[in-house]
Amino acid sequence: MKIRDKHLTRKRLIASVGSLLAKKGFKGIGVNAVAREAGVDKVLIYRYFGGLSGLIAAYGREGDFWPSALELAGGDLRAFAESSLSERLSAMGKNFIRALRQRPVTCEIMVWEMSERNELTEELEAVRESSMVEFFNMFLAGPLEKKNEVPDSQILSADDLQAIVMLMGAAISYLVLRSRSIALYGGLDLSSDSGWQRIEQAMAKMIEAMTRG
Amino acid sequence: MKIRDKHLTRKRLIASVGSLLAKKGFKGIGVNAVAREAGVDKVLIYRYFGGLSGLIAAYGREGDFWPSALELAGGDLRAFAESSLSERLSAMGKNFIRALRQRPVTCEIMVWEMSERNELTEELEAVRESSMVEFFNMFLAGPLEKKNEVPDSQILSADDLQAIVMLMGAAISYLVLRSRSIALYGGLDLSSDSGWQRIEQAMAKMIEAMTRG
DNA sequence: GATTTTTGTCACCAGTCGGTGATATTGTGT
């Protein structure tokens, strides 16, 4: 007989998923744990969300745990669209690194999606995928063809470009996820900002070499 | 009063860790589950290995769950050392992809190491790290300087080369790990061999563009 | 042959898990 407010209780439960993910990781997510964290009886999870998967889905829909296309573009879509391909790729890499590094909960979810596939992770993945598609539509189908003053698309086909962007994203994802538990990865410093700057520089060099063709 | 053979029992327990990792993933690893899988009482885990972490350490020491430098070089160290830098990088990428894709247990362990850091994963990680250092010593410090007929090292410093190799490894690791639960990643087909060939081609193009400078 | 050490089985502990049915309390409409 505490609050008697369904909306507030729902919000508390959803928020508890996030704070529990941040504190204990995805291993700490469970009906009992979430209810305990929210200071609420666990039976309300079943009543209001139909179970833990429903609660997770609600959490996935609420939060901004995935960077938007705008954020990956650096905050200014116009300036982004008008820059050269190599500049765009480099900027995207840097922004993606920053976006991931400051979203520990997102990293936790990414690892979760890698470690088990169930109703819970599938709900979260749907949100992520739609964001990714949105960004690639903007980035690949959009300014690539409009900026015909850059002739480097002769060397990199649209297919190759897509693969390269995905490879960059994959590498960044892996390194950021690893940086949560190890400081050094094959000689790369994943713990300090200067270490990440070195990674960004190496990526910029790669990109420049490729686009210069 | 079954077998009365300490060595065999130890082997059974160690093997059960592997088969359980393959069947249920790292979430299925536990004292009860491993003992049940081995058809042995769980108290023997404590007696023979001092606990689950000791058993995991023993498992890590036994298996060849991590590709050797020889395997990453393609089986012929001499031929590998005599090829050009871009050829070596491409070959290493391909071999690493193949090595990871045919080692599901290794993938499981990699995800495990990403998702929690404890005595169990630290034991496994030590084995992995030493293998990586071995390979990089062979690959970077070794043939890079001896093959001075290739002039592209003027553009790529040893530092950059190391970062690039690690970025490639990170990208491959991420994509292979993702391929266990999703078939498409941002348009890349991770489920078929032809999809992986396309990824290898994109990597080869990147490498060639970079080393050609 | 008797004793001790090794090897393995079993029963039990307290704690957590996901899940459910019964019940108490509050707010609302009549």
Add this chain to the structure above:
DNA sequence: ACACAATATCACCGACTGGTGACAAAAATC
């Protein structure tokens, strides 16, 4: 004032977890 629905609490279930102490049987030692 009364009935009724919405909201939240509680007690319990069976199953599983990591961990331990008591004990039985086989093997090695004396």
